[in-house]
Amino acid sequence: MSYRNRRKTNYGGRRNRFNRNRETRKERDNINYPLCPLCKNQIKELSAAINYRETEEPAHFDCILKAIENSEELASHEKICYLGNGSFGIVRFQKDSSVFPFIIRKRIQYEDPGSLPQWRTKLSKK
Numbered sequence: 001m002s003y004r005n006r007r008k009t010n011y012g013g014r015r016n017r018f019n020r021n022r023e024t025r026k027e028r029d030n031i032n033y034p035l036c037p038l039c040k041n042q043i044k045e046l047s048a049a050i051n052y053r054e055t056e057e058p059a060h061f062d063c064i065l066k067a068i069e070n071s072e073e074l075a076s077h078e079k080i081c082y083l084g085n086g087s088f089g090i091v092r093f094q095k096d097s098s099v100f101p102f103i104i105r106k107r108i109q110y111e112d113p114g115s116l117p118q119w120r121t122k123l124s125k126k
């Protein structure tokens with residue numbers, strides 16, 4: 001074995017050990033969770049995540065909700081609510097109406113109901 005080959009082997013061995021350590025830490029800390037593009041924190045509940053349309057990445061439901069709140073003009077008696085199927089609504093509460101305690105003033109289709117983002121396809125296969 002030449003000197004060059006021996007050095008190569010040693011280097012490879014050290015690198016493998018390093019990778020193994022990193023792998024164990026990765027499992028312990030569960031770093032496999034995707035990061036939310038809005039708040040940069042881990043998303044532990046992928047099933048409750050919303051597809052962030054700028055990047056097609058999963059984002060926290062609450063972060064998307066806040067983003068919509070910031071982009072819409074809301075009156076004090078109005079609130080953003082999740083209506084299902086990737087759509088949100090600006091709900092207006094009407095104290096003086098017993099027939100319609102609230103109405104949906106505006107519907108915001110946030111996620112494209114026809115498209116399935118890649119991260120959710122992986123999720124449904126599990």
Ligand SMILES: [Zn+2]
Pocket residue numbers: 036037038039040041059060063
């Ligand atoms: Zn977030």
